[in-house]
Amino acid sequence: MEYIKNIREKCPLIHFITNYVTVNDVANAALAIGGSPIMTDEILDAPDMQNICNALVINTGTLNKNTVESMIASGKRANELGHVVVLDPCGAGATPYRNEVIRKLMDEVKFDCIKGNISEIKALANVSSKTNGVDASDADQATRENLKDVFKFAKELSKATGAVIAITGVIDVIADSKNAYTTDNGCREMRAITGTGCMTAGVIAASLVANPSDKLKAVTAGVVALGLAGELAKEYAKGTGTLHIGLIDELSNMDDIKLEKGAKIERFEI
C-alpha cells in the first residue's frame, strides 16, 4: 500500500481540538507527514470548521468547560458529515471530571479510532455506557506474555464502539473486532518527549482520510510512522531536544519504502 504517498497527495485538512502543551508539535507533525492542520476550540467557530475539513481529532489533555462543549458539537458535526474522527483520551482516569467528559464524548460522538496508553483506554472502557460488559484488561502494558488478554479487551472495545482501538506502549496493539496488529517500532527515549502520543493521533487521522479502504491498516501505518521516525532520529540524537526535532525531520522525509522496510509489525486474528 502507499499510505504516505496517499497522505501527501490528498493533503487531508485536519481540525484539532487538542491540548495547548503539544499543539505546535501536533501541527508540525501533521504538516510533516503531508496533512494540513487547523486548530480552533471556540464553540462559535469549531463546529463550522468541520465544513471545510476532512477530519477531527479530539484530545482531552488540557480540556476545559468551553472546549469540551466544542469537542462534542464538533464531533457531532463531523459525524453528520461522515468525516474521520479520532479520540485521544489524554489523561483519562486521572480525575472524575476527565472521566465524565470521556463518558459524554463516547455517548455523543462516534469515533473511527480511539488511541491511548493502556491506562487511558481502560479508564475509557470503565466509564463509557457503550462499553458495559467490556472487561478492562488486567495488563498494565502489553507484553509478549499478555497479548491475548490485551487483544480480547481491544476486540470487545472495538465491537462496542465501532472504532479501531490503538493501545500504545512498548508494544503497540492496534485492533478492530476481528484482527490486530502489534508494532514494535519506537524507542524508549521517546517517552521523555512530551507529545509523541498527541502527534500520533494526528498522523492516524491523516492516514485514515487518505487510506479509507482498510481502517485497521491505515491506523497501523500511522502508529508505525511515528515510531519509526523516532527510531531513525534516535540514531543521531544527542539528547531529548534533538530527538524531538529529529523526529519531525524524519516524519517530513518519511515515504512508503522506508515505512515498509522499517515496520516491525505482526498480524493476528483475534
Added chain:
Amino acid sequence: MEYIKNIREKCPLIHFITNYVTVNDVANAALAIGGSPIMTDEILDAPDMQNICNALVINTGTLNKNTVESMIASGKRANELGHVVVLDPCGAGATPYRNEVIRKLMDEVKFDCIKGNISEIKALANVSSKTNGVDASDADQATRENLKDVFKFAKELSKATGAVIAITGVIDVIADSKNAYTTDNGCREMRAITGTGCMTAGVIAASLVANPSDKLKAVTAGVVALGLAGELAKEYAKGTGTLHIGLIDELSNMDDIKLEKGAKIERFEI
C-alpha cells in the same frame, strides 16, 4: 537603512494576542530579531499591558469569545497611545464567526499593517464595512502574470484602511496606497512549518516600531528577514524540524548586511 540594527537597539516591547499553536515560535522569533515579546489575552489584563508596550499584534488563529473582547479593547488602547498595531487575520474566511470577528476588528481598531495570505486578505476585504468598493482580486496567489491585479487590490485596501497591506505567498506583495514591493525570499519548504506567517507579523511589528519613518519599507524589511532566514536555514536543514530551528538561528544572527545582500525585492509605483 539599518532596519535590524534599529530593532536591536530599541528592543521594542510587543504585546501579542495570538494563537496558542505557534505562540512559542512567535515569542522566540521576536526575541531573535531583537524585540521583547509579552503575551496576555485576559480582558482584565491585556488593555493595561499596552501601557508598558510599544506595539500590539492581533492574530485570530485560535480566537475565542474572551480573547476577541481583549483584542478589541487592547487594539483601542494601542490606538489611543499611538502604538504600532498589526493584524494577522489568521483563518479569515474559514467560518462565519471568523468573518464577524474580522469585521469588528476592522471597524473598531486602526491597523498600521494587515498581513495575511491572499485568501485571508480577500476575506477581510469582503467583510469589512471600511472596504466597500474594494474589489477583491480574482488571484489565488500573486504571480508574475497577475501582479497588476494584486497591486490594484492591495492599493485600494490600503487606501480604505490606512494600513500597509502585506500579502504573503510564493511572491509576497507589500503595498500602501502609492507604492509596492514584491519579495521573492523564502522557500517552498517553509509552508510545511506552522507559524512562519505568525512569526512574520511579530517581526513586522518590531520593525515598524524601530523604523517608523517609512512604514512600507519597515514592513518589507520584516517580511524579507523571515523569508531570508528560512532560505539560509534551508541550505543545511535535514527536514522540517531542523528547518524550523535553523530559521530561528538565522533570525538571531540576522543583520542589515545580510538583509541587504539577500533581499530579492522589487519596487513598483502603483
Added chain:
Amino acid sequence: MEYIKNIREKCPLIHFITNYVTVNDVANAALAIGGSPIMTDEILDAPDMQNICNALVINTGTLNKNTVESMIASGKRANELGHVVVLDPCGAGATPYRNEVIRKLMDEVKFDCIKGNISEIKALANVSSKTNGVDASDADQATRENLKDVFKFAKELSKATGAVIAITGVIDVIADSKNAYTTDNGCREMRAITGTGCMTAGVIAASLVANPSDKLKAVTAGVVALGLAGELAKEYAKGTGTLHIGLIDELSNMDDIKLEKGAKIERFEI
C-alpha cells in the same frame, strides 16, 4: 548530594498551571531532568489532579479569570496534601490585575519556593499583605556590589513567606531566612530564548520533591542545572534556535557529576 539522581529515581509528578507560551518547553524540561509533567487549568479538574501528583507549579504568565481560580484552588489542595508548591510570578508588576492576582495567591497559598527576576520579586513584595515591612531592594539586578542589599531583601521575604526565594539574573540569588547561595551559571544568550525562567520553576519543583531534606540546596541545584545546561549548549549552538534545543539535550544528559563540576556557586550566611 545526588540531586539529579534522586529526581530520576523518584520521577516526581508535577502539576503545572502555566502560561501557554512556554508550556511545551516546561514539559520537556521536566521530562529531561527526570520528572513527569501534567498540565491542567480547569477548575473542575485541576484541584483533583493534585491527588495523584507530588507538586504544583503556578506561573502567572498568561493568567485569566478561569485559570486564576484554578491556581488558588489547586494551591490550597496542594497545601492540604503537603505537596511542594512553587510560584513563578511571571509578569508581576506589569499590570494592576497581575498584582491583584499575586496578592490573592500570596494570601491563600503557602509556597515552598518563589522564583522570579528581581522586578517580579519586588512587585510581589510590594503587593502582598504578608510582606508588610519588607523593604523592596533598590537593586535593578543583583551585582557583586549590591549583594548585601539583595540578600537582606530576600531574607526578609523568606521570613515573611516561609518560602525559599530565588531571584534570577546575571547573578542568581537563592535565599532562605538564614543562608543564601549565589550562582553564576547560565549565559547571556539564554535571555534571548523565551521560557528559561518557566523551565527553571519546573526543575526546582522536581528537585524539591526529590531532595526534601534541604530546600535551599534543592532549589539551588535546580537553578544551577538550568543555567549549566544553557552554558554547555552555548558551546556548540549556532543561534538561539539550537541553543534552545541544546539546552533540553543538556538537561536530559545532566547528572550529579556534571552538576558538581559545573556549578559556580558561593554560600553566604545572611
